Structure formats: structure tokens, C-alpha cells
Amino acid sequence: MQILQDKKIVLGISGGIAAYKTPELVRRLKEQGADVRVVMTDGAKAFITPLTLQAVSGNHVSDSLLDTQAELAMGHIELAKWADILIIAPATADLIARIAAGMANDLLSTLCLATDAPIAIAPAMNQKMWHAPATQRNIETLTQWGYHIWGPGSGEQACGDVGLGRMLDVPDLVTLSSDFFVEKHLAGQHWLITAGPTREAIDPVRYISNHSSGKMGYAIAHAALRAGAKVTLISGPVTITPPVGCHIINVESAAEMHQQALEHVKEATTFVACAAVADYRVANVAQEKIKKSNDAMQLDLIKNHDIVADIAQLADKPFIVGFAAETQNVEQYARGKLMRKNLDLIAANDVAKAGQGFNSDDNALTLFSAVDKTEIPLASKHIVAKKLVSLINEHYQQRYRT
Structure with missing residues (x-):
């Protein structure tokens, strides 16, 4: 109806x-x-x-x-x-x-x-x-x-x-x-969500990035809003219009996303780290465009801060949901990340499969906790997001009942 x-x-x-x-x-x-x-x-x-x-x-x-x-x-x-x-x-x-x-x-x-x-x-x-x-x-x-x-x-x-x-x-x-008129299961909650890729500058015209479109993170933001949550969305560079009603913060680099996440997580009850954040950045960004000269060029890369791991170390951390986009051994890598980074939940997807994940309108996820896993079958990202938000809230309520 x-x-x-x-x-x-x-x-x-x-x-x-x-x-x-x-x-x-x-x-x-x-x-x-x-x-x-x-x-x-x-x-x-x-x-x-x-x-x-x-x-x-x-x-x-x-x-x-x-x-x-x-x-x-x-x-x-x-x-x-x-x-x-x-x-x-x-x-x-x-x-x-x-x-x-x-x-x-x-x-x-x-x-x-x-x-x-x-x-x-x-x-x-x-x-x-x-x-x-x-x-x-x-x-x-x-x-x-x-x-x-x-x-x-x-x-x-x-x-x-x-x-x-x-x-x-x-x-x-x-x-x-x-x-x-949708039942507001998340009333009183404040969700902080990261979405999209980051761009790590090489010089003023070039950067390192990935294939993330931001569609999954934006769909989660929309589903959380519909369920009654206050939503802050920290977004890397995408071409999607943000959901009406959310507080949008636009960033470019992993460092900017890290800074904004640490600043706004103080107000959050739930943190969903859906962004595809670059693991490394260029050590020395050129101030002028690098001219083509040799047949090969070497870039020195240094590790970026791990946003979700840093937030998980906070004394007053929120309920934390990570994401793992994998191409092989999905469950093994996802469970390892869940435990290693001290997360409450992790949503994993196999981006090597055709028709789901990066740039697709559809997705399929497996949600892992320390004790169980739940499959969300292939569907549009908005349907997957709705189911994911409901599952996250179930785990959230269980945590704060005990």
C-alpha cells in the first residue's frame, strides 16, 4: 500500500x-x-x-x-x-x-x-x-x-x-x-555517514582516486532520514544530489574527511563509514603541473589516517559500522577488519561481481557482527540501504538494552 x-x-x-x-x-x-x-x-x-x-x-x-x-x-x-x-x-x-x-x-x-x-x-x-x-x-x-x-x-x-x-x-x-508518515524507528538518533571516494592530489591537475560513486552511502543517508534520524553526510566528490534534510559536508581528500569525521562524531550516536577512502596519499604534492619527461615516474606514497579505526578508539565512541569492498576472501577479510578495528558491525560486498558495488545501481551485502552474519540479497541500493539501516538499528538497540 x-x-x-x-x-x-x-x-x-x-x-x-x-x-x-x-x-x-x-x-x-x-x-x-x-x-x-x-x-x-x-x-x-x-x-x-x-x-x-x-x-x-x-x-x-x-x-x-x-x-x-x-x-x-x-x-x-x-x-x-x-x-x-x-x-x-x-x-x-x-x-x-x-x-x-x-x-x-x-x-x-x-x-x-x-x-x-x-x-x-x-x-x-x-x-x-x-x-x-x-x-x-x-x-x-x-x-x-x-x-x-x-x-x-x-x-x-x-x-x-x-x-x-x-x-x-x-x-x-x-x-x-x-x-x-513512515514509522520513525531512528527518532532521537544522529547518524554520521561518510560516502563517495577521496581524491589525493599529485599536482594541481592530477590525483589518485577510486571507482566509488557514492550511491550506497547516499542511499543509506536517505534511508536513515526516512526512519527519523538526524543525518550528517560527509561526502567525497560525487555527482549525486544529497538527500533533502541531511546536513551535507563536501570534502576532497582523506585528510579532510578524517578531520570532519572527528569533529562531527562527537554529536553522533551511529557512525557509518561507507566512503571508499584512499589508503595512501602522495608524500610531496607538486605545486605546478608535472611535465611528461621520462618513460617512467615514481611517486612516494604515505599512509593516510584510518578514519574508522581512529573513531573506534575514542573513549565515548558511537555505534560503529564499517564497510569492506573486497575482490576475494570476502568473509575472511571482513571479519578480520571487524575485529582489528574494534567495530560493532561491518558490511561487506564483493565488488568483483558484475552488476553490484562501485558505480552500479544495485548491490548485495553481508553484515557481520562478532557473533553472526546476515545476507542482504542483490537489489537496488535504496532497497539494500533500507534493509541495512533496519539491521543496524536492531543491533544498536540490542547493545543499549544490555
Whole structure:
């Protein structure tokens, strides 16, 4: 069954250019099984018509607090009680300010005061307006009140500026809406995840790296977020868009990843070392491009810090999950790494097998603890990640029950 099946969503639309995306948002939510009722401000009607939204939602569109017919039955209170969630997209700087001030001078702001349902807002405004102290203060207020802030995204804006302030894209909003109703097994946990490759410079234009795409680590981050965890993702250079809602930290080298991991692990309950970190780096990085001369060139390499092993030595270490990408003797090498580095779990995969591992959309893993092993069969990395996150949490709960 679809996650949004029979969920009752009130979609509030305020007067920003991003309102043109809302018919598609309504359509996509309905495709997932939701019943959607739309509430519009007067400003929203300047960008999109109530008739359009009525057509795609299949429900009457509410746009006035003073609608005499609707208010015969106290329509605004009925809507407030009906909703499983109130989503405001786009949420303009003006509407955010009015909600934060506790105003109720139109139907949408009144609903925010009258409903017991959770409220999510998707900000949409010029990047300078988003960064303005007044807007940031209002967002902080709403966050303290328990509002869920979805976005904003970054990119080119209607005014021509580039930066934070864009409303999240429709697929992201649908994903967040679905994720909201997923059981939150990881609520209260903070996962720190490393993903992707590292690049070790040879000179200003060349580097040593590996075939890691980051897909597995990003899928784990997404699965942990869906299950309710706070997620910090330390990523090497990849071409993947990070999951909406995670704190992303971009790095290049193993040394940078090591530094960021040690800094942020203090806040983590679980550390998942999924990145393919270079074991060695060039001892002396050339300051200028090395010119081709001899038929052979020798590089002196020195060992990088072992991130997962260093974190495992901390006195107040989190629950630690390592990864082992092997081409032979997978179980032997994985178990050796598990014990040698003092890990709680290790997920091993055979990257020599076609159709799984590096750069593939699919994967298969074997999860080892000190006493058992669990097979996760070949499937898409998102499915594998979901199963892996669930298994990690089972072991995590067992550790802290004893």
C-alpha cells in the first residue's frame, strides 16, 4: 500500500511565483493516495487560479475566511480538524512573518493557529530575503514551535539571483510528505555517514582516486532520514544530489574527511563509514603541473589516517559500522577488519561481481557482527540501504538494552 494512502493533506499556497508548481504537486500527492484540499491566499490567486487546483485535486478550493457558505459550518475549524498534515508551499517571507507573529488575518494563517495537525512549510523567496535577519528569526521561532521547515533549495531564482531561497522541487516535496508518515524507528538518533571516494592530489591537475560513486552511502543517508534520524553526510566528490534534510559536508581528500569525521562524531550516536577512502596519499604534492619527461615516474606514497579505526578508539565512541569492498576472501577479510578495528558491525560486498558495488545501481551485502552474519540479497541500493539501516538499528538497540 502507498504510504500516503488515505492521508488527508491540506495544501496551503501563498503568493509567490513558485505557486505555478502546485498543480503538479497536488497531482503527485494524489498519485501516492493522498486526499488533498487546497487553501489559497489572495496573493496565490494572482499566480494560479482556484479552478485549476480544484480540477487537479477534485475538491473545492478554499480561499476566504469570510466565505459565508463555508463558515455556516465553521469551515476553517472543519479543515483544521480534518488535516493529517498542513503543508504550505510556497511559503513566502510575508506569510512566514505573519505566522510567526501569531496573526490570523486570512484563512491560511488562521488554520495554522486552529489545527492540531503537524505543519510543514516550504519557503520560497529571493535569496536576500531568505538571509534577512527578520526571516531567519521567524524561521527559528517556527522551528521552536515544532514547525517542519522543508528547504529552501538553492539555484537560479525567478529574479535572476542565484542562491538559497527556491522552493524545493515537487519530487522532493512528495518524498518529504511520504517520509513524514513512515514509522520513525531512528527518532532521537544522529547518524554520521561518510560516502563517495577521496581524491589525493599529485599536482594541481592530477590525483589518485577510486571507482566509488557514492550511491550506497547516499542511499543509506536517505534511508536513515526516512526512519527519523538526524543525518550528517560527509561526502567525497560525487555527482549525486544529497538527500533533502541531511546536513551535507563536501570534502576532497582523506585528510579532510578524517578531520570532519572527528569533529562531527562527537554529536553522533551511529557512525557509518561507507566512503571508499584512499589508503595512501602522495608524500610531496607538486605545486605546478608535472611535465611528461621520462618513460617512467615514481611517486612516494604515505599512509593516510584510518578514519574508522581512529573513531573506534575514542573513549565515548558511537555505534560503529564499517564497510569492506573486497575482490576475494570476502568473509575472511571482513571479519578480520571487524575485529582489528574494534567495530560493532561491518558490511561487506564483493565488488568483483558484475552488476553490484562501485558505480552500479544495485548491490548485495553481508553484515557481520562478532557473533553472526546476515545476507542482504542483490537489489537496488535504496532497497539494500533500507534493509541495512533496519539491521543496524536492531543491533544498536540490542547493545543499549544490555
